[in-house]
Amino acid sequence: MEKTPMIEVRHVTKEYPVTDEKVVALDDINLTINKGEICCIFGPSGSGKSTLLNQLAGLEKPTRGGIRMNGTVISSLNESELAKFRQKNLGFIFQAYNLLPSMTALENTAMPLMFQGINKKTRNKAASYMLKQVGLANRMGHYPNQMSGGQQQRVGIARAFVAKPAIILADEPTGNLDSKSSKEVMDMIQDFAHRYHQTIVLVSHSPDAAKYADHIVHLFDGRIVKEEFRTPEGLLASSYLQKIPSEQKPDLISEQTPNSENSQDQNSQSEDVRSKAVHSELRPDPAGNPPQPNS
Numbered sequence: 001m002e003k004t005p006m007i008e009v010r011h012v013t014k015e016y017p018v019t020d021e022k023v024v025a026l027d028d029i030n031l032t033i034n035k036g037e038i039c040c041i042f043g044p045s046g047s048g049k050s051t052l053l054n055q056l057a058g059l060e061k062p063t064r065g066g067i068r069m070n071g072t073v074i075s076s077l078n079e080s081e082l083a084k085f086r087q088k089n090l091g092f093i094f095q096a097y098n099l100l101p102s103m104t105a106l107e108n109t110a111m112p113l114m115f116q117g118i119n120k121k122t123r124n125k126a127a128s129y130m131l132k133q134v135g136l137a138n139r140m141g142h143y144p145n146q147m148s149g150g151q152q153q154r155v156g157i158a159r160a161f162v163a164k165p166a167i168i169l170a171d172e173p174t175g176n177l178d179s180k181s182s183k184e185v186m187d188m189i190q191d192f193a194h195r196y197h198q199t200i201v202l203v204s205h206s207p208d209a210a211k212y213a214d215h216i217v218h219l220f221d222g223r224i225v226k227e228e229f230r231t232p233e234g235l236l237a238s239s240y241l242q243k244i245p246s247e248q249k250p251d252l253i254s255e256q257t258p259n260s261e262n263s264q265d266q267n268s269q270s271e272d273v274r275s276k277a278v279h280s281e282l283r284p285d286p287a288g289n290p291p292q293p294n295s
């Protein structure tokens with residue numbers, strides 16, 4: 001498969017002021033997600049997963065750093081440009097489904113097309129096609145409160161994919177579902193994404209969801225501690241463990257992959273070289289100086 005970068009995150013730091021202190025929710029994140037990839041942002045509660053997804057959605061601005069999505073540097077867009085960017089490029093799947101209670105499954109699914117100014121007949125045709133695809137042909141006129149959680153999330157999936165956005169962002173999409181519904185939902189997301197060559201960023205703390213990913217980004221304390229890539233030979237890992245003190249190493253990354261032992265230094269070195277080459281365009285400081293604290 002061709003490797004075209006779809007999402008590029010460069011030196012992104014996100015700090016939240018809390019009374020006199022600041023919480024560093026993301027600490028110098030560098031990440032490239034390629035077109036057609038299912039990327040799972042994986043980590044324990046509080047590791048910064050949702051904060052990272054919010055930066056990608058343009059719902060919050062990074063304190064420092066830059067993000068390019070589908071060719072647009074979103075970190076420098078204003079609110080109305082961001083709204084247009086989201087409509088054109090992004091689909092969302094939420095843990096709590098976020099369907100509008102006063103609208104039917106069909107109307108909820110057609111929503112993103114309405115924002116794009118597509119006429120009602122075309123909208124309904126596309127929405128009903130998507131609902132059939134997710135197995136809800138006989139639930140089109142149902143309201144959210146007349147459907148199970150699994151069915152509501154399938155409407156959520158139909159809505160996210162109906163406009164065929166380049167990128168779909170999903171925050172714990174199976175977080176409220178039992179294991180059978182979770183599997184159905186993940187199978188559907190994977191199937192659609194591969195069929196339409198879309199890029200998925202999936203936030204989860206569940207190893208079951210991570211199994212669907214081509215690329216797993218392990219977050220801990222706002223930092224990337226490991227990245228894994230699925231290849232025909234199995235999962236290949238790049239380890240960034242050397243960047244965190246050993247007493248802070250989380251359990252979930254304690255197991256070593258066969259090839260990570262002697263390649264750690266090489267990995268970090270080549271990443272540094274790549275950083276200098278391709279990260280320069282998105283660097284917050286044109287002089288290339290390290291970010292200043294409290295700027």
Ligand SMILES: Nc1ncnc2c1ncn2[C@@H]1O[C@H](COP(=O)(O)OP(=O)(O)O)[C@@H](O)[C@H]1O
Nearest residue numbers: 016018023025044045046047048049050051052
């Ligand atoms: N609006 C906010 N104000 C202050 N702290 C926040 C805010 N949002 C998130 N945080 C903090 O940032 C860290 C990462 O949070 P979050 O991204 O929600 O983690 P996750 O989604 O992995 O559970 C946590 O320590 C959290 O308390």
Ligand SMILES: [Mg+2]
Nearest residue numbers: 046049050051
């Ligand atoms: Mg979260």
